[in-house]
Amino acid sequence: MNNVCEVIDSKVPVIQGGMAHTSDAPLAIAVSKGGGLGVIGAGAMTPEELRSEIRRARSEVDNFGVNLIANSKATRFPERLQVVVEEKPPVVTLGGISLDGVDAITTLKEAGVKAVLPVVSMVAMAKKCARAGADAIIAEGSEAGGHIGETTTMVLVPLVADAVDIPIIAAGGIVDGRGVVAAFALGAKGVQIGTRFICADECTVQQAVKDKLVKVGDRATVVTGQKIGLPVRSIKNSLTNEYNNLVDGATVEELQELEADKLYLAMQEGDVKNGSLMAGQGVALVHRTQPAAEIISEIWGEAMELAPSLTSIMI
Structure with a gap:
């Protein structure tokens, strides 16, 4: 059995990325029922909302996860962490983890959380x-959507695999079976996928978001936020254009104000022109909406079909 499957108690080593204002209990449940690991994105939830979503997921599936932003600068992180300690979801992924967030690993393990998986962009x-x-470690390359590091998946995954003795899960730019096979060749034992699951039928973002994502091409994304130390990959639109027009002359505070609440505006209100439509570069390979279980079956089926054929191609 794949050791990542043992860690996350799944049929296949595919984790749905936890995304704020995007992945709540319905998506997480659907992914877990489909054989992967569904993850509730807690990044914008109140403690009460998070507790409710955890209990909703637990009422339908045994394996699911919660994603926390493990950073002292993250709003309400201590409160959300306390909810997770009390509710003990089987798996917790830690995004945006900083030096002061590493202690959360010990806190969660001591509380009885079965598996803690930090998301990292540096060795x-x-x-x-x-x-x-x-x-296990989720090594996320800069092809990913949302807040990112500097190193690509192609380079980061083998670097991390060489550096630690626990399983590596690759993330960033992976949307199909080809990406899965490539990730395993680089040293990963599993994958985390975010953008493609935004286009799952069970994802509760506005339909305008899904309609936009399935139509864009290979030059659709841009990285903003470097000036304020929080680079973000999202779909090019009026917001990113305005940001880039202002960035050289604006203060950090002005840029932060411009970005405030824009993820909610896109994902939950459907304003794909003026909101922050976070998505990875792999979005260009996503062409339709599908049930979450079908996405997992298709991705894993492609990977299993492709892997044996590589020997004949390479020799």
Whole structure:
């Protein structure tokens, strides 16, 4: 059995990325029922909302996860962490993890959380998390949507795989079976996929978001936020154009104000022109909406069909 499947108690080693204002209990339930690991994105939830979503997921599936932003600068992180400690979801992924967030690994393990999976973009952080007791590392390359690091998946995954002795889960730019096989060749034992699951039927974002994502091409995304130290990959639109027009002359505070509540505006109100439509570069390979279970079956089926054929191609 794949050791990531053992860690997350899934049929296939596919994790749905936890995304704020995007992945709540219905999507997480559908992914877990489909054989992967569904993850509730807690990044914008109140503690009360998070508790409710955890209990909703637990009422239907045994394996699911919660994603926390493990950073002292993240709004309400201590409160959300306390809810997770009390509710004990089987798996917790830690996004945006900073040095002061590494202690959350120990806190969660001591509370009885079965598996803690930090999301990292640097080798040094992967090592710190492994020493702190992480069960696996999600190595996320800069092709990913949302907040990102600097190193691509192609380079980051083997670097992290060489640096730690726990399983590696690759993330960033992976949307189909080809990406899965490539990730395993780089040293991963599983994958995390975000953008494609935004287009799952069970994802509760506005339909305008899905309609936009399935139509864009290979130059659709742009990275903003470098000036304020929080680079974000999203779909080019009026918001990103305005940001880039202002960035050189604006203060950090003005840029932060421009970005405030824009993810909600896009995902939950459907304003794909003026909201922050976070998505990875792999969006260009997503062409239709599908049930979450079908997405998992298709991705894993492609990977299983492709993997044996590589020997004949390479020799």
